[in-house]
Amino acid sequence: MQLVGHGKREASVLQEAFQNIDGDMKSDIYGKGTVIEDFQEKIATLLGKESAVFFPSGTMAQQIALRIWCDEQGTKTVAYHPLSHLEINEEDGLKELHQIQTVLLADKNRVIELDDVLKMDKGIACLLLELPQREIGGQLPSFETLEQISSYCRENDIKLHLDGARLLEILPYYQKTAAEVSALFDSVYISMYKGLGGIAGAILAGDHDFTEKSKVWKRRYGGDLISLYPYIITADYYFEQRSQKIEQYFEDAKELARYFNSCHDVSTVPEIPVSNMFHVHFHQAKEQVVSVLIEVQRETGVGITGNLVEIDEDSCSVEVSLGDLYAEIPKEILRRTFELLDEKMMELSAEKD
Amino acid sequence: MQLVGHGKREASVLQEAFQNIDGDMKSDIYGKGTVIEDFQEKIATLLGKESAVFFPSGTMAQQIALRIWCDEQGTKTVAYHPLSHLEINEEDGLKELHQIQTVLLADKNRVIELDDVLKMDKGIACLLLELPQREIGGQLPSFETLEQISSYCRENDIKLHLDGARLLEILPYYQKTAAEVSALFDSVYISMYKGLGGIAGAILAGDHDFTEKSKVWKRRYGGDLISLYPYIITADYYFEQRSQKIEQYFEDAKELARYFNSCHDVSTVPEIPVSNMFHVHFHQAKEQVVSVLIEVQRETGVGITGNLVEIDEDSCSVEVSLGDLYAEIPKEILRRTFELLDEKMMELSAEKD
Numbered sequence: 001m002q003l004v005g006h007g008k009r010e011a012s013v014l015q016e017a018f019q020n021i022d023g024d025m026k027s028d029i030y031g032k033g034t035v036i037e038d039f040q041e042k043i044a045t046l047l048g049k050e051s052a053v054f055f056p057s058g059t060m061a062q063q064i065a066l067r068i069w070c071d072e073q074g075t076k077t078v079a080y081h082p083l084s085h086l087e088i089n090e091e092d093g094l095k096e097l098h099q100i101q102t103v104l105l106a107d108k109n110r111v112i113e114l115d116d117v118l119k120m121d122k123g124i125a126c127l128l129l130e131l132p133q134r135e136i137g138g139q140l141p142s143f144e145t146l147e148q149i150s151s152y153c154r155e156n157d158i159k160l161h162l163d164g165a166r167l168l169e170i171l172p173y174y175q176k177t178a179a180e181v182s183a184l185f186d187s188v189y190i191s192m193y194k195g196l197g198g199i200a201g202a203i204l205a206g207d208h209d210f211t212e213k214s215k216v217w218k219r220r221y222g223g224d225l226i227s228l229y230p231y232i233i234t235a236d237y238y239f240e241q242r243s244q245k246i247e248q249y250f251e252d253a254k255e256l257a258r259y260f261n262s263c264h265d266v267s268t269v270p271e272i273p274v275s276n277m278f279h280v281h282f283h284q285a286k287e288q289v290v291s292v293l294i295e296v297q298r299e300t301g302v303g304i305t306g307n308l309v310e311i312d313e314d315s316c317s318v319e320v321s322l323g324d325l326y327a328e329i330p331k332e333i334l335r336r337t338f339e340l341l342d343e344k345m346m347e348l349s350a351e352k353d
Numbered sequence: 354m355q356l357v358g359h360g361k362r363e364a365s366v367l368q369e370a371f372q373n374i375d376g377d378m379k380s381d382i383y384g385k386g387t388v389i390e391d392f393q394e395k396i397a398t399l400l401g402k403e404s405a406v407f408f409p410s411g412t413m414a415q416q417i418a419l420r421i422w423c424d425e426q427g428t429k430t431v432a433y434h435p436l437s438h439l440e441i442n443e444e445d446g447l448k449e450l451h452q453i454q455t456v457l458l459a460d461k462n463r464v465i466e467l468d469d470v471l472k473m474d475k476g477i478a479c480l481l482l483e484l485p486q487r488e489i490g491g492q493l494p495s496f497e498t499l500e501q502i503s504s505y506c507r508e509n510d511i512k513l514h515l516d517g518a519r520l521l522e523i524l525p526y527y528q529k530t531a532a533e534v535s536a537l538f539d540s541v542y543i544s545m546y547k548g549l550g551g552i553a554g555a556i557l558a559g560d561h562d563f564t565e566k567s568k569v570w571k572r573r574y575g576g577d578l579i580s581l582y583p584y585i586i587t588a589d590y591y592f593e594q595r596s597q598k599i600e601q602y603f604e605d606a607k608e609l610a611r612y613f614n615s616c617h618d619v620s621t622v623p624e625i626p627v628s629n630m631f632h633v634h635f636h637q638a639k640e641q642v643v644s645v646l647i648e649v650q651r652e653t654g655v656g657i658t659g660n661l662v663e664i665d666e667d668s669c670s671v672e673v674s675l676g677d678l679y680a681e682i683p684k685e686i687l688r689r690t691f692e693l694l695d696e697k698m699m700e701l702s703a704e705k706d
Contacts, residue, residue: 008377010376010377011374011377011380011582012376012377013380014583015374018364018367018371022364024365026361026362027362027364027552029362056409056578057576057578059574060575060576063575090573090575091573092573093574096573097450097451199580200579219446220445221450222408222410222413222443224412225553226546226552227546229364229367230552231583
């Protein structure tokens with residue numbers, strides 16, 4: 001049994017989604033055809049945008065969004081959080097492929113607030129907000145802050161782009177629809193494989209002029225594949241299956257965070273999750289925490305996590321995202337798992353003193 | 354019945370390839386894992402190169418290859434044929450994303466010959482050769498010419514890149530292995546869905562240093578998807594199924610070209626194919642030729658082609674690529690089909706006079 005996620009990334013994920021697809025369903029061809037156009041329209045409607053384009057990846061979609069806004073604004077500077085995916089995970093694609101300068105807003109340990117935006121340099125073409133801010137446990141500003149930032153950007157002719165890789169996952173916290181959140185932004189990216197658990201792929205949405213330009217760039221990038229349907233069919237399948245369950249993942253995340261926070265030398269960021277994800281910090285050395293987790297799994301059958309990252313010699317952390325698997329664990333076993341984790345973390349602490 | 358191709362691009366192409374895949378086969382994760390690494394190694398071996406990288410598309414792979422060579426050579430100019438995919442099908446991605454200048458070699462109606470290369474400007478970082486040259490019916494220079502161009506480039510410190518989208522398809526004509534052809538080039542791209550009939554995807558191969566750099570650019574482009582296995586599994590499946598049949602496609606192409614050339618006002622380019630592809634030129638107005646093809650199909654059940662392109666008011670053409678379907682047509686029906694085509698083209702000609 002695993003606490004987090006939807007299950008392993010393996011071939012059955014694709015096979016299940018294709019099980020009930022007619023063999024004669026026609027492939028999309030270079031962005032055309034029912035299978036891609038229908039899905040794009042469906043997500044455009046969900047997001048309340050004029051149109052949407054399916055991309056192989058969010059990396060590609062977002063660089064392109066920022067490039068389009070830079071071209072439109074006539075200035076090659078954008079602003080985002082210091083731990084934005086574009087800054088830390090893309091080998092500087094935005095800078096290398098587009099010579100776009102970046103301004104990093106806010107301290108890396110907190111989200112961007114209105115004040116950061118008010119103090120931002122003039123001449124920013126586009127501000128990118130990532131909701132939730134993944135690298136700090138999936139934190140969010142208040143919805144009021146978002147509204148204020150959006151108004152400020154509109155008044156000051158700054159485009160506002162949403163890195164909404166996990167957009168659906170934050171709706172239960174904000175108690176808003178995807179369209180209500182998206183309405184604050186000029187363009188929106190949403191991932192097909194985070195909370196939804198598709199195989200890969202992304203949607204970029206905005207007004208018609210914007211998405212048409214994005215298709216030209218998609219071709220330039222080599223992202224306009226002759227066939228994207230393996231990703232589209234699976235995205236649609238898991239969207240149908242999971243978009244209604246995201247509220248449950250959020251509730252589960254809050255429960256699971258309470259369990260972690262009840263354990264000695266364990267805390268979560270944020271303390272109370274605002275989506276289906278959060279970070280768990282163990283205030284003991286990674287090597288020893290790994291041993292504890294292995295023991296707990298041996299005794300309870302529950303795998304808590306396998307991807308601990310060392311912070312320093314006395315602490316480590318892990319990102320967790322709630323999915324289908326949590327609900328499969330009997331409540332009694334869950335309780336026992338965390339009692340045991342608490343005991344064993346306490347023992348570690350006692351050994352150290 | 355259809356004369357050309359492997360059949361329709363539809364969901365069954367994927368479903369068939371996944372039919373015998375274990376559901377617990379692990380996905381590749383951002384370019385790592387058995388499924389991607391094994392296939393890359395297999396194709397690297399086929400091509401006789403140190404290593405290979407799987408890309409979502411050839412567009413992405415080739416722009417990256419040229420960028421790497423430009424960086425290495427310290428000059429941002431490359432040379433290729435005027436009808437190269439990069440020049441006419443990629444919305445100028447190479448220029449827009451890399452500011453790479455291009456020198457167009459040879460007249461657009463013929464392949465690049467040694468003389469074109471000898472007269473080439475100095476300061477070219479890389480020469481790209483497309484074999485076969487698709488947009489002119491899939492023509493080829495002689496193998497001796499290739500060897501001479503390769504020697505010249507090595508002596509003059511010009512990198513030589515192979516646009517081998519259809520590399521396997523030319524081996525029967527040259528009577529060479531893929532490795533023997535690839536040995537003349539510093540880097541090689543091969544497509545997974547042309548003659549092989551996969552869903553999408555490409556391989557870029559070269560020495561280790563080159564492919565490692567290409568992985569960094571793949572990430573920058575957003576091509577380093579969390580999972581590429583839907584394309585890899587299908588590529589491998591159809592590679593196994595069809596790589597041995599390509600010689601037959603070549604023989605079929607020569608036979609089919611003879612049939613076309615036996616018809617009034619019909620000719621092929623090249624007259625004798627050098628791969629599984631060629632162009633068919635009808636020397637009558639497109640609208641009338643379409644009517645003829647429909648009548649022939651009604652009477653024989655054989656669909657000759659559906660994608661005629663108007664050249665001028667008196668002629669039209671179509672690209673054909675031989676695949677699995679040709680062998681399914683009984684020889685007698687084939688003969689009858691072209692007798693009828695000949696008759697009807699003759700009638701058209703007579704009406705006009």
